Amino acid sequence: MDFEYSEKVLALKARVEAFMSEHIYPNEAAMIAETAEGDRWQAPRLLETLKTRARAAGLWNLWLPASGHGAGLTNLEYAPLCEVMGRSPFAPEAFNCSAPDTGNMEVLERYGTAAQQERWLKPLLDGEIRSAFAMTEPDVASSDATNIATRIRREGDEYVITGRKWWISGAPDPRCRIMIVMGKTDPDDPDRHRQQSMVLVPLPHPGVVIKRSLPVFGFDDAPHGHAEIMFDSVRVPIDNVLLGEGRGFEIAQGRLGPGRIHHCMRLIGLAERALERMCRRAQTRVAFGRAVAEQTVTMERIADSRIMINQARLLTLHAADMMDRHGNKAARAAIAMIKVAAPNMACRVIDWAIQAFGGAGVTEDYGLAQAYATARYLRLADGPDEVHRNQIARLELRRYQGPESLTGGSAAVVPADPGEAIRGAPVWVA
Numbered sequence: 001m002d003f004e005y006s007e008k009v010l011a012l013k014a015r016v017e018a019f020m021s022e023h024i025y026p027n028e029a030a031m032i033a034e035t036a037e038g039d040r041w042q043a044p045r046l047l048e049t050l051k052t053r054a055r056a057a058g059l060w061n062l063w064l065p066a067s068g069h070g071a072g073l074t075n076l077e078y079a080p081l082c083e084v085m086g087r088s089p090f091a092p093e094a095f096n097c098s099a100p101d102t103g104n105m106e107v108l109e110r111y112g113t114a115a116q117q118e119r120w121l122k123p124l125l126d127g128e129i130r131s132a133f134a135m136t137e138p139d140v141a142s143s144d145a146t147n148i149a150t151r152i153r154r155e156g157d158e159y160v161i162t163g164r165k166w167w168i169s170g171a172p173d174p175r176c177r178i179m180i181v182m183g184k185t186d187p188d189d190p191d192r193h194r195q196q197s198m199v200l201v202p203l204p205h206p207g208v209v210i211k212r213s214l215p216v217f218g219f220d221d222a223p224h225g226h227a228e229i230m231f232d233s234v235r236v237p238i239d240n241v242l243l244g245e246g247r248g249f250e251i252a253q254g255r256l257g258p259g260r261i262h263h264c265m266r267l268i269g270l271a272e273r274a275l276e277r278m279c280r281r282a283q284t285r286v287a288f289g290r291a292v293a294e295q296t297v298t299m300e301r302i303a304d305s306r307i308m309i310n311q312a313r314l315l316t317l318h319a320a321d322m323m324d325r326h327g328n329k330a331a332r333a334a335i336a337m338i339k340v341a342a343p344n345m346a347c348r349v350i351d352w353a354i355q356a357f358g359g360a361g362v363t364e365d366y367g368l369a370q371a372y373a374t375a376r377y378l379r380l381a382d383g384p385d386e387v388h389r390n391q392i393a394r395l396e397l398r399r400y401q402g403p404e405s406l407t408g409g410s411a412a413v414v415p416a417d418p419g420e421a422i423r424g425a426p427v428w429v430a
């Protein structure tokens with residue numbers, strides 16, 4: 001793997017950074033104020049203006065791999081750009097690179113029919129609408145997707161969806177016009193990975209009732225938000241199924257890679273910004289006769305932050321490279337590793353930054369409290385740490401099942417495809 005960014009990527013990175021300096025950072029306070037002072041559940045107008053500017057600047061849909069719709073970058077090439085966007089909660093949307101839309105667009109691009117793509121993928125790519133992905137349910141342990149109980153029954157030319165979901169990110173946003181819903185079309189199928197299907201539900205829909213918005217440590221993430229939703233006999237045409245009945249698990253598996261790695265890339269940017277803030281603050285605050293930065297405990301935390309961020313970045317680049325060269329499935333173990341490493345790293349670094357800020361760190365004035373909330377929930381969303389660790393451990397154990405060899409490990413049982421050992425693993429989303 002080559003660690004140097006290409007000329008093309010360096011040039012794009014410089015343009016993204018310049019856009020951040022000129023348009024994103026200076027407008028953060030104004031966008032927060034617009035949401036706080038107006039209707040929290042309307043998109044800030046300023047953000048829509050920034051979207052127009054980013055698109056005009058050619059910084060749009062950069063996440064899309066070679067598909068003709070985006071910049072045609074590989075995951076490895078996109079990583080440093082996504083990292084820069086992760087420095088601000090507003091930037092990913094301004095560049096039309098935000099969750100859960102990127103994952104949903106990828107699903108529509110890969111599995112949608114021409115009609116589905118025309119109706120929903122096109123406006124998503126144009127940033128005209130937003131989307132949600134509904135899998136998690138309050139009544140079952142959803143880290144095991146085979147538990148999902150929402151029922152999708154076929155009645156004539158329609159599907160009827162009944163169930164309850166929660167933590168559905170983006171659903172409260174009035175611009176959210178399409179939701180991918182996972183439920184069971186055949187709960188009796190002996191293959192428990194063939195019981196599920198995914199169906200497209202256009203919004204607003206009379207049967208889709210948003211019961212409440214769920215805040216994370218008090219942050220409601222308006223106007224994006226995370227919703228608890230009732231599906232009360234929601235009827236959609238059978239044409240709205242994705243890929244076909246019984247293929248829901250398969251789609252969820254396909255959606256995993258890109259969505260997850262994007263979260264990790266952004267978390268590295270988030271941690272970088274926290275570290276920058278920690279360094280600046282610690283050098284200007286004087287306690288007991290010297291700058292907080294001169295206390296060795298602070299220096300150790302700064303050094304450890306740098307080490308941990310760089311480790312997470314390299315691991316993320318490695319996963320991106322695996323995805324590019326061997327495909328998302330083969331890279332599954334590498335993706336699981338960064339999904340554990342990046343949020344834990346970010347939690348640690350942001351927590352140290354909060355400590356260096358003193359009481360100011362837990363206010364909303366410096367963005368650290370919200371950054372911590374984001375990093376912390378990403379230890380749950382898209383699969384809790386434990387589940388990913390189990391997958392990694394299972395893969396490692398498999399390598400050493402045969403008789404001990406003099407070369408160390410039993411080559412015969414190492415899967416040719418490193419993802420093979422954990423194929424069929426549970427799926428999780430955010």
Ligand SMILES: Cc1cc2nc3c(=O)[nH]c(=O)nc-3n(C[C@H](O)[C@H](O)[C@H](O)COP(=O)(O)OP(=O)(O)OC[C@H]3O[C@@H](n4cnc5c(N)ncnc54)[C@H](O)[C@@H]3O)c2cc1C
Pocket residue numbers: 100133134135136137140141142143144166167168169170216226377380381382383384386387390428429430
């Ligand atoms: C802010 C936020 C946004 C989210 N966005 C979305 C979204 O847009 N769409 C969506 O569908 N979902 C979303 N989620 C839901 C998220 O994906 C789930 O919370 C996650 O998959 C875990 O499922 P669960 O909450 O049902 O936990 P459970 O399955 O009940 O698990 C609880 C705990 O049990 C432990 N555990 C579970 N399995 C194992 C195991 N095998 N070994 C050891 N320990 C284990 C873990 O500690 C885990 O945290 C979001 C969650 C949050 C917090």
